[in-house]
Amino acid sequence: MSTNIFVNFATDDLERSKAFYTALGADINPLFTDENAACIVWDDNVYFMVLRREYFSTFTDKAVADPKTTAQVLVALSRDSRADVDAVVQAGLDAGGSEPRPATDLGFMYNRDLEDPDGNILEFLYMDPAAAEQGPEVYLAEQA
Structure with missing residues (x-):
């Protein structure tokens, strides 16, 4: 059995995040990318889901932290x-x-x-x- 890791990040600018992570060498899986989220692929087992902040907040009842602070x-x-x-x-x-x-x-x-x-x-x-x-x-x- 293989374990995949999905890390979810909130972003204020989805297009900027996509450009940033692809500049680091990651790919984007278009099957799981839309106007609310982008699936950033590091390798066969590690993925970042970069989610617009408003969309991210629909996955939790907690306050969404501001990663700048x-x-x-x-x-x-x-x-x-x-x-x-x-x-x-x-x-x-x-x-x-x-x-x-x-x-x-x-x-x-x-x-x-x-x-x-x-x-x-x-x-x-x-x-x-x-x-x-x-x-x-x-x-x-x-x-x-």
Whole structure:
């Protein structure tokens, strides 16, 4: 059995969000995209549903947080290398995103944060495969 992940984001500008996420290298599934929502496809198992704020609010009885002022979730996506992390963040910056914090380099893991134009936070990270397999403490001890 395979598990798919669908992350739902509210947006104030659906067209801007579609342009932003495709600039990062994601695709749009037109079968699940209309005037209220866009299905952003990262790979065969990871999707973002970017929903107009008014439409998003129909899925919950709670107040919809403003991601420019409130962090509710941080979505982390792995990349194949440090260079890939830098490239996707740069593409996001060029497409209207912002980088709210400096890069974090722990030796075994490198990550950068990127805010989309609505303020939703994405973390792009690369972890050395050996560190992922052994755990960071063993990996770092072997590097010393």
